[in-house]
Amino acid sequence: MDKQPNHIAEQAATYLAGSQSESPAHRRAREAWLAEDARHRRAYDEMQQLWDHAGNLRDDPELKAFTARQLATMRRSRWSVRISLATAAVFVLLAGAYLAARRMAAPPPARYATQLGERRTQVLADGTQVVLNTDTAVEVQYTRSQRGIELQRGEAQFDVAHDAVRPFVVHTGLGTVTALGTRFQVRRDADDAVVTLLRGSVAITQGQNRRTLVPNEQARLSDKGGITVRTIDPAQVSGWLDGWLHFSNTTLADVVAEANRYSARKLRLADSRLAGLRLHGNFRSGDSASIAAAAKQLLPVTVDDRGTEIVLRSK
Secondary structure, three states: OOOOHHHHHHHHHHHHHHHHHOOHHHHHHHHHHHHHOHHHHHHHHHHHHHHHHHHHHHHOHHHHHHHHHHHHHHHHOOOOOOOOHHHHHHHHHHHHHHHHHHHHHOOOOEEEEOOOOOOEEEEOOOOOEEEEOOOOEEEEEEOOOOEEEEEEEEEEEEEOOOOOOOOEEEEOOOOEEEEOOOEEEEEEOOOEEEEEEEEOOEEEEEOOEEEEEOOOEEEEEEOOOOEEEEEOOHHHHHHHHHOEEEEEEEEHHHHHHHHOOOOOOOEEEOOHHHOOOEEEEEEEOOOHHHHHHHHHHHOOEEEEOOOOOEEEEEO
């Protein structure tokens, strides 16, 4: 009697599931089974392709939910035969293929970016408004279950449209920020990411760490792990939306670093002893010359602006 196709598929799934840690005896049994019938090899190759295609979707919550629904349907149908591990493996493989096909059919992600010194406001498909700061790039990918944003570099403010079904998630490379109907800013630097909440609430996740912010709190995610939270003045962190940089008792090192984000002509401290000096003032973003002039007037600093950089030196 011919073997049933579902039995062949189950056996192929069983051999595939164990192939990564099989003993020599199991390997010989698998190879013998594959050589026994052309249908065996065909089923095994198809399972391998499905598994490879699923890739990192295997642990995806949507995949798990899909598989759970299928198994629940099987149980409700009152099958008298016990569901085997191989049968479950088949469903996982099919679920992975199902999700992969769905996502491959989805439109490609949208990308938005700004140049040095540029700001841009972008309204997304759901009505969410995104303001991109200088030298910023984001990638937007909406699915049925999630509104996903990858902040690839720079800084952006998100005024999120409410959608109780699809959470709004920003990926920073160091953690995720999840929000429902809120306004917040995210900045991504080389070694850390900064999340500032202006309205509503957001949940920040980094590995096993999770923090929920309230308005006017700012969280810093370090590349070494850990989330630190402090209270901020919203006016100080939102000036860039109007083209201003607000400094309040800010170290000169931080002033220079922030100003250089907006201008092709950079400020540079020639003497490390200047780094700890503090400056207070409001300046137009990109106007490095005005910042240098203020430092010269208020601090023991001289300015050399004859080259491609504006160099600040000790008096």
